[in-house]
Amino acid sequence: xxxxxxxxxxxxxxxxxxxxxxxxxxxxxxxxxxxxxxxxxxxxxxxxxxxxxxxxxxxxxxxxxxxxxxxxxxxxxxxxxxxxxxxxxxxxxxxxxxxxxxxxxxxxxxxxxxxxxxxxxxxxxxxxxxxxxxxxx
Numbered sequence: 001x002x003x004x005x006x007x008x009x010x011x012x013x014x015x016x017x018x019x020x021x022x023x024x025x026x027x028x029x030x031x032x033x034x035x036x037x038x039x040x041x042x043x044x045x046x047x048x049x050x051x052x053x054x055x056x057x058x059x060x061x062x063x064x065x066x067x068x069x070x071x072x073x074x075x076x077x078x079x080x081x082x083x084x085x086x087x088x089x090x091x092x093x094x095x096x097x098x099x100x101x102x103x104x105x106x107x108x109x110x111x112x113x114x115x116x117x118x119x120x121x122x123x124x125x126x127x128x129x130x131x132x133x134x135x136x137x
Contacts, residue, residue: 003075010077014049016041020074021052025082028072 005020005027013020019031021044034041039059047055056069076082 002073004078005075006078007081011049016045019045019048021047021056022050022077023053023056023069025077026073027075027077028069029074030072033072 010020010022010027012018013029016034017031019029019034021028021030030044034044037044043055043059044052
């Protein structure tokens with residue numbers, strides 16, 4: 001049986017020097033991982049001493065991230081405190097494959113800029129073709 005922690009104890013670990021995060025009722029000591037997180041420590045520190053289940057799964061982590069997270073597991077939330085934990089349904093492999101191939105991590109404004117650039121390039125290409133045709137007629 002894993003060590004169990006209460007929310008009162010978990011909330012005390014909310015600093016860079018001592019950072020615990022709860023994800024799906026498991027408690028993780030991610031203090032030593034903060035400096036290694038690809039997006040920087042701030043994203044994790046926002047969830048320090050709290051339930052970070054939704055932010056973790058909404059962040060678009062690669063499939064192996066959940067497995068890697070297990071290396072930081074130190075326990076679980078105590079039974080009386082467990083009712084306040086967010087539980088998300090498991091994601092199937094087919095959902096991971098279909099979502100990664102059909103969705104983009106780009107924000108809306110980046111998509112608009114991309115389309116604007118593609119439109120400009122298309123117009124320049126058409127202009128060059130028309131100019132080429134007129135010059136060599």
